[in-house]
Amino acid sequence: MGSQEVSTADWQGKHVTVAGLGVSGIPAARALHERGALVTVVNDGDDERARAQAAELEALGITVRLGDGATLPPSTELVVTAPGWQPDKPLFLAAAEAGVDIWGDVELAWRLRGTNGREAAPWLAVTGTNGKTTTVRMLASILEAAGLRTAAVGNIGVSLLDAVLGETEYDVLAVELSSYQLHWAPSLRAHSAAVLNLAPDHLDWHGSMEAYAADKGRVYEGNTVACVYNAADPATEELVREADVEEGCRAIGFTLGAPGPSQLGVVDGILVDRAFVKNRQKQAQELAEVSDVNPPAPHNIANALAAAALARAFGVEPAAVRDGLRNFRPDAHRIEHVADIDGVAYVDDSKATNTHATEASLAAYDSIVWIAGGLAKGATFDELVTGAAKRLRGVVLMGADRALIHEALTRHAPEVPVVDLDRTDTGAMSEAVEHAARLARPGDTVLLAPACASMDMFTNYIKRGEAFADAVRARAEESA
Known part of the structure; x- marks a missing residue:
């Protein structure tokens, strides 16, 4: 199959293997089956939930093979994989040896757009190590404020397949893409795209920082209007330089400082555009105030500028940028203010699951009692602690790898008091909040x-954030 849209007729009788049940695998299997493909789903797990999902698919006539995701089924002509499956799995090695193409759910959605009788909506795509979901949701809010039919989709949890094949006809889609998804999306060509930042993450999956960055950079391939990069992160601009884009596509930077030509930035508390104006050498267009961004933390202002750049690339007027940012409400557990108690603010940023996200979070406040720890995923903490040391009133540590953070604090912030909770049960959060409250000052x-x-x-960062919020609210009731 070529890199263009694939018609329904192209699927008739085609043997397709779908790797993985779940958020992406089940919609993929259904969509392919409906188009006449002979679908076999393979899945590593064979638990109760997987068996229930398999029964639903088998009732449609789809073959499901549980407990064996390693073997390539005979006659396979195409593999469609869930994004999290690592490239070195035996299934993929066998497919490559047999000359069988491997697509991800994003690639499949890209190929199937426009095949349901509706015009294919352009994609405005966002990737990066941190801030993707917030930026995509900001972008969707701006597009909605402009009166456009849109949705925030992709890695954000809303299936792209559902968006491109569903009943709703969209004018444009705001698409969050992970490095996993981009790895398996060779023919994706967005209208415009942004890489927000690059920091080491998922290196066990990609094999190296270079491979990780290269997969992120795929989002720029074939862009038609704008490649949006972070002026404070030269690696993102380098990805733009390396990308093969359509003629006339422009590099658009965003910065927390005053913008140069072809950039968006901040001047005297105002978000301004020097990219999508008639005379970008001499003109700047006011878009919104910093106070319109919720919350107005530095990294979140950067997210807002990236969202604004993509919206402006799509022709959105300045007033819609302002209104969209004002209307936006951040997801839970992303710098979420929980309560003020005795002059101390309690903020839940449980979503900060790596050092890069935490660095941005710590930079948003002047004096902090920091609650940290969990599974380090191979991370080191020296650089993070060095940058935050002057802001730290105290630190409360918990979780399996808390010693790694403690050691970094001992090396780079020895004067900061540290409470080390030697427990990894869920009840540790209440004790952590108690210790933090004792360390904090108005x-x-x-x-x-x-x-x-x-x-x-915890099951996930959401449960961790909820435990924190519950402990804070309980303390607020006690002090009321």
């Missing part, structure tokens, strides 16, 4: 920004 912020994954103690 005007301080108690900040949950763990810099680690949550699975040593």
